[in-house]
Amino acid sequence: xxxxxxxxxxxxxxxxxxxxxxxxxxxxxxxxxxxxxxxxxxxxxxxxxxxxxxxxxxxxxxxxxxxxxxxxxxxxxxxxxxxxxxxxxxxxxxxxxxxxxxxxxxxxxxxxxxxxxxxxxxxxxxxxxxxxxxxxxxxxxxxxxxxxxxxxxxxxxxxxxxxxxxxxxxxxxxxxxxxxxxxxxxxxxxxxxxxxxxxxxxxxxxxxxxxxxxxxxxxxxxxxxxxxxxxxxxxxxxxxxxxxxxxxxxxxxxxxxxxxxxxxxxxxxxxxxxxxxxxxxxxxxxxxxxxxxxxxxxxxxxxxxxxxxxxxxxxxxxxxxxxxxxxxxxxx
Amino acid sequence: xxxxxxxxxxxxxxxxxxxxxxxxxxxxxxxxxxxxxxxxxxxxxxxxxxxxxxxxxxxxxxxxxxxxxxxxxxxxxxxxxxxxxxxxxxxxxxxxxxxxxxxxxxxxxxxxxxxxxxxxxxxxxxxxxxxxxxxxxxxxxxxxxxxxxxxxxxxxxxxxxxxxxxxxxxxxxxxxxxxxxxxxxxxxxxxxxxxxxxxxxxxxxxxxxxxxxxxxxxxxxxxxxxxxxxxxxxxxxxxxxxxxxxxxxxxxxxxxxxxxxxxxxxxxxxxxxxxxxxxxxxxxxxxxxxxxxxxxxxxxxxxxxxxxxxxxxxxxxxxxxxxxxxxxxxxxxxxxxxxxxxxxxxxxxxxxxxxxxxxxxxxxxxxxxxxxxxxxxxxxxxxxxxxxxxxxxxxxxxxxxxxxxxxxxxxxxxxxxxxxxxxxxxxxxxxxxxxxxxxxxxxxxxxxxxxxxxxxxxxxxxxxxxxxxxxxxxxxxxxxxxxxxxxxxxxxxxxx
Numbered sequence: 001x002x003x004x005x006x007x008x009x010x011x012x013x014x015x016x017x018x019x020x021x022x023x024x025x026x027x028x029x030x031x032x033x034x035x036x037x038x039x040x041x042x043x044x045x046x047x048x049x050x051x052x053x054x055x056x057x058x059x060x061x062x063x064x065x066x067x068x069x070x071x072x073x074x075x076x077x078x079x080x081x082x083x084x085x086x087x088x089x090x091x092x093x094x095x096x097x098x099x100x101x102x103x104x105x106x107x108x109x110x111x112x113x114x115x116x117x118x119x120x121x122x123x124x125x126x127x128x129x130x131x132x133x134x135x136x137x138x139x140x141x142x143x144x145x146x147x148x149x150x151x152x153x154x155x156x157x158x159x160x161x162x163x164x165x166x167x168x169x170x171x172x173x174x175x176x177x178x179x180x181x182x183x184x185x186x187x188x189x190x191x192x193x194x195x196x197x198x199x200x201x202x203x204x205x206x207x208x209x210x211x212x213x214x215x216x217x218x219x220x221x222x223x224x225x226x227x228x229x230x231x232x233x234x235x236x237x238x239x240x241x242x243x244x245x246x247x248x249x250x251x252x253x254x255x256x257x258x259x260x261x262x263x264x265x266x267x268x269x270x271x272x273x274x275x276x277x278x279x280x281x282x283x284x285x286x287x288x289x290x291x292x293x294x295x296x297x298x299x300x301x302x303x304x305x306x307x308x309x310x311x312x313x314x315x316x317x318x319x320x321x322x323x324x325x326x327x328x329x330x331x332x
Numbered sequence: 333x334x335x336x337x338x339x340x341x342x343x344x345x346x347x348x349x350x351x352x353x354x355x356x357x358x359x360x361x362x363x364x365x366x367x368x369x370x371x372x373x374x375x376x377x378x379x380x381x382x383x384x385x386x387x388x389x390x391x392x393x394x395x396x397x398x399x400x401x402x403x404x405x406x407x408x409x410x411x412x413x414x415x416x417x418x419x420x421x422x423x424x425x426x427x428x429x430x431x432x433x434x435x436x437x438x439x440x441x442x443x444x445x446x447x448x449x450x451x452x453x454x455x456x457x458x459x460x461x462x463x464x465x466x467x468x469x470x471x472x473x474x475x476x477x478x479x480x481x482x483x484x485x486x487x488x489x490x491x492x493x494x495x496x497x498x499x500x501x502x503x504x505x506x507x508x509x510x511x512x513x514x515x516x517x518x519x520x521x522x523x524x525x526x527x528x529x530x531x532x533x534x535x536x537x538x539x540x541x542x543x544x545x546x547x548x549x550x551x552x553x554x555x556x557x558x559x560x561x562x563x564x565x566x567x568x569x570x571x572x573x574x575x576x577x578x579x580x581x582x583x584x585x586x587x588x589x590x591x592x593x594x595x596x597x598x599x600x601x602x603x604x605x606x607x608x609x610x611x612x613x614x615x616x617x618x619x620x621x622x623x624x625x626x627x628x629x630x631x632x633x634x635x636x637x638x639x640x641x642x643x644x645x646x647x648x649x650x651x652x653x654x655x656x657x658x659x660x661x662x663x664x665x666x667x668x669x670x671x672x673x674x675x676x677x678x679x680x681x682x683x684x685x686x687x688x689x690x691x692x693x694x695x696x697x698x699x700x701x702x703x704x705x706x707x708x709x710x711x712x713x714x715x716x717x718x719x720x721x722x723x724x725x726x727x728x729x730x731x732x733x734x735x736x737x738x739x740x741x742x743x744x745x746x747x748x749x750x751x752x753x754x755x756x757x758x759x760x761x762x763x764x765x766x767x768x769x770x771x772x773x774x775x776x777x778x779x780x781x782x783x784x785x786x787x788x789x790x791x792x793x794x795x796x797x798x799x800x801x802x803x804x805x806x807x808x809x810x811x812x813x814x815x816x817x818x819x820x821x822x823x824x825x826x827x828x
Binding site: 161162163164166167169170173174176177178179180181182183296297300320323 | 403421423425434437438440441597
């Protein structure tokens with residue numbers, strides 16, 4: 001492989017991962033506020049279909065993306081209403097919605113099966129795209145991929161660097177403590193669940209109008225990405241930047257499976273296709289290894305300086321969920 | 333800030349939690365509010381801090397102006413801040429983030445400026461907190477300091493402290509009191525809610541006592557402890573004589589046992605515990621007592637040495653083996669580790685019994701529960717879920733759940749957060765067990781309790797363990813020094 005093909009391959013990973021990036025960012029925001037939106041897999045399918053249908057009918061690709069976001073926000077609103085206002089189990093409601101939305105997308109999408117529709121074109125940015133290496137990687141993408149880059153930065157800055165973001169962390173961690181600091185906990189939970197849902201909804205058209213253009217019903221190959229995104233959110237430790245990295249890592253592993261197929265001919269191709277999934281589980285284990293007791297023991301036996309280094313590394317890698325994730329809040 | 337309660341009433345359903353409270357707290361004073369658990373102290377403070385509304389007709393005046401507070405955030409705007417018993421902070425986040433959270437600031441908080449403000453304020457009050465450190469690495473006392481700083485920075489003029497001395501060391505308590513004593517100089521007012529007589533006596537300028545929702549009276553120094561107790565309980569209560577059961581054969585022996593976890597190493601522990609003996613563990617939180625106790629329970633595996641129970645070698649065996657051999661462990665976190673929230677008292681007693689077949693005999697279970705409720709004086713019914721019991725009653729339920737006979741009972745903070753009546757009751761029950769030849773090992777941050785109830789005392793200081801000290805021959809002062817790391821050479825008890 002030449003350097004050029006590798007670069008184009010990597011740039012392809014960035015573009016192909018954009019939908020997953022939106023999904024994990026949305027889920028991260030929602031879970032940071034304390035609401036698990038388990039409907040993600042169905043939401044992505046429904047918004048992929050809906051976004052494509054709207055773009056096809058109106059012949060306006062932007063309307064397609066907006067439709068996807070609207071669908072995501074509406075599904076999230078159901079999750080929020082059921083869990084925050086009706087005090088129902090987020091897991092049960094989310095799971096049922098995941099199945100319903102998936103089947104709904106197949107049923108409603110029938111008329112659009114296999115029709116040729118609009119597709120987002122690459123949009124190289126003048127001058128920047130001529131920078132060696134970086135230009136190919138980052139500046140010859142389509143609009144939605146650029147937006148996915150910006151979304152990562154914006155979400156990270158929002159959560160870690162702004163006043164409302166700080167409060168968001170507090171709401172998911174200990175709502176009672178956020179409440180005495182002036183937060184309207186349940187209203188904020190609604191807001192973040194809906195914004196998160198809109199981001200998840202953007203993942204659908206990012207597939208059906210860009211990286212995997214078109215709607216193919218059950219053989220669209222989109223079923224399952226929502227579940228993967230859910231686990232990447234956990235891998236990401238509810239940190240937007242880390243979650244995005246997880247999304248790219250998953251994209252990279254999938255790409256590797258494709259690239260290695262002609263080289264590793266003795267390995268059945270199915271193994272290479274499936275490999276990314278157990279590999280993701282493995283990384284999840286590795287990341288959270290600091291929680292295990294035997295690691296504590298091993299560390300305790302190390303010399304002081306090494307111990308400190310590893311303890312710090314493990315602390316940085318370890319991710320603990322927002323303590324109030326899935327826990328309803330009632331003021332006294 | 334001057335505070336005035338006028339005819340404050342609060343009903344919860346049929347329960348009249350505050351009855352016609354009239355109280356004026358002058359600006360610049362430290363006001364104690366004393367009362368046993370459930371006397372209505374917390375309700376009154378929740379009203380003042382905006383958590384709940386009092387019944388209509390109740391009035392609260394700040395500096396003579398009637399105010400209505402709709403939320404705790406609203407109360408803070410009026411200059412009223414509360415330090416909660418479980419600090420309401422965010423453990424996995426950095427100290428600086430905790431300080432910034434909820435602070436009025438620009439959209440992008442200026443972390444550099446905030447760090448400067450923080451360090452300045454910390455210096456003024458003599459707190460040593462690193463803003464870049466994480467809150468989950470702090471002790472409860474340090475978390476209180478952080479909260480105090482945050483409230484000060486928000487411009488709070490009236491501090492409400494709810495049982496602040498529970499779960500902090502003596503040294504941290506002194507530090508807290510020194511800080512609080514500075515407040516009146518700046519015309520700030522402190523309300524100190526507690527059921528601990530000694531704390532109230534040493535800190536407060538004036539003290540009111542609540543009993544069953546009513547304000548029964550106010551006292552000013554010099555205080556008479558007897559008078560307080562009478563007002564709190566409506567009768568005289570005494571701790572009674574120190575009593576020790578005659579000791580018998582060795583029950584538990586630790587030979588050259590070494591323990592370690594990620595933070596602490598304890599080397600070569602040699603201790604023998606005899607039948608009917610009570611051993612008190614003293615030390616600041618995290619000095620090794622927990623590790624020691626969990627090793628005795630079989631929950632932590634020693635890295636070296638031998639643990640014997642009645643001359644049977646149990647080193648490296650699991651908790652279940654210890655339990656089968658008559659060791660019982662009651663952890664401090666009652667609802668997290670000891671009881672199962674959501675299950676009723678009957679469920680607990682049925683679970684604790686030896687199983688007979690796979691079906692539950694409900695009727696027998698309820699009779700048994702009714703019996704235990706009576707003999708342990710638990711305020712609840714067989715159908716009461718454990719989480720709705722008060723702390724004292726949860727502790728009684730735990731004691732009632734202990735098997736009989738037992739060789740060794742291990743207790744973490746058996747009376748933390750309980751009022752004096754419950755304390756006396758619980759120790760009465762425990763001493764009964766000693767007469768039945770059980771040995772007890774317990775830890776407590778209350779040195780008086782340790783001296784009153786133990787036969788011998790082990791002091792812990794950052795992984796060091798003292799020789800067993802005879803409780804008759806030591807004093808609160810000596811223990812206090814040892815806990816702080818002083819005077820270890822004199823007792824010559826350094827194992828490490």
